[in-house]
Amino acid sequence: MCQTSFHDFLYAPHPPVNGTTGEGLSLSISERRRVAEEWVTKGRNKLDQVVIHVGALSLKESQELAQHAAEIGADGIAVIAPFFLKPQNKDDLTAFLKEVAAAAPALPFYYYHIPALTGVKIRAEELLDGIQEKIPTFQGLKFSDTDLLDFGQCVDQNRERQFAFLFGVDEQLLSALVMGATGAVGSTYNYLGKKTNQMLEAYERKDFSSALNYQNSRFLGKGPHAIPLRTLQLKSSEAVKLVTLNGET
Numbered sequence: 001m002c003q004t005s006f007h008d009f010l011y012a013p014h015p016p017v018n019g020t021t022g023e024g025l026s027l028s029i030s031e032r033r034r035v036a037e038e039w040v041t042k043g044r045n046k047l048d049q050v051v052i053h054v055g056a057l058s059l060k061e062s063q064e065l066a067q068h069a070a071e072i073g074a075d076g077i078a079v080i081a082p083f084f085l086k087p088q089n090k091d092d093l094t095a096f097l098k099e100v101a102a103a104a105p106a107l108p109f110y111y112y113h114i115p116a117l118t119g120v121k122i123r124a125e126e127l128l129d130g131i132q133e134k135i136p137t138f139q140g141l142k143f144s145d146t147d148l149l150d151f152g153q154c155v156d157q158n159r160e161r162q163f164a165f166l167f168g169v170d171e172q173l174l175s176a177l178v179m180g181a182t183g184a185v186g187s188t189y190n191y192l193g194k195k196t197n198q199m200l201e202a203y204e205r206k207d208f209s210s211a212l213n214y215q216n217s218r219f220l221g222k223g224p225h226a227i228p229l230r231t232l233q234l235k236s237s238e239a240v241k242l243v244t245l246n247g248e249t
């Protein structure tokens with residue numbers, strides 16, 4: 001997750017390093033280490049932050065990646081819920097996340113909530129309740145789900161805390177802004193950055209009708225939007241190139 005400042009709002013054209021779009025879970029541990037190293041090295045003095053996704057099915061591997069992220073100078077780590085033998089409740093999930101966070105005790109920790117892919121449907125709002133007592137490095141939430149009620153409750157019930165609420169469903173960013181998102185992390189910002197900036201500007205000047213037009217023009221019209229959740233095939237990469245060539249970025 002490499003964040004770019006937009007006034008007070010943060011949005012990240014590049015999703016978390018080794019996250020969903022980066023297909024981190026399809027890579028070997030040594031590949032994940034190498035990708036993380038490249039991002040940290042190449043991003044130095046160019047990117048505000050480089051956050052590495054270190055989630056894995058094996059706690060030991062996740063801890064190893066967390067430790068490695070700290071060693072190479074990453075700015076934070078993000079972790080999804082283990083998704084094969086799944087945690088059945090908040091306590092089990094918290095226990096897993098706590099062990100990973102403890103492997104990198106100096107790094108800000110983000111929970112990466114993406115239930116459609118992990119199948120772990122524990123509400124983020126429930127997880128956040130009391131999380132800082134268990135995970136002192138807890139810094140925020142990457143929320144990749146369409147349940148805006150859950151997202152709004154996360155924001156509302158943690159107003160006293162300085163958590164980051166990073167929204168991850170690009171199609172709903174405008175709605176998430178209204179619910180209190182402090183940032184966004186997503187794939188489409190790579191090639192729809194210009195329109196996203198225009199939408200954020202319109203939102204900031206309270207021109208909601210233009211903001212809505214920008215949001216809709218990004219996603220409701222014809223054409224390719226999402227980078228598909230499978231290895232990028234020629235057709236998809238051509239589509240991304242086409243959008244870019246059309247001056248969308």
Ligand SMILES: CC(=O)N[C@@H]([C@@H](O)[C@H](O)[C@H](O)CO)[C@@H](O)CC(=O)C(=O)O
Nearest residue numbers: 015019020021144168169170186187226
């Ligand atoms: C499931 C998925 O891929 N979600 C994307 C979105 O940016 C998504 O591509 C976008 O909303 C278009 O559907 C991000 O939340 C994923 C992400 O940030 C990541 O790569 O870790």
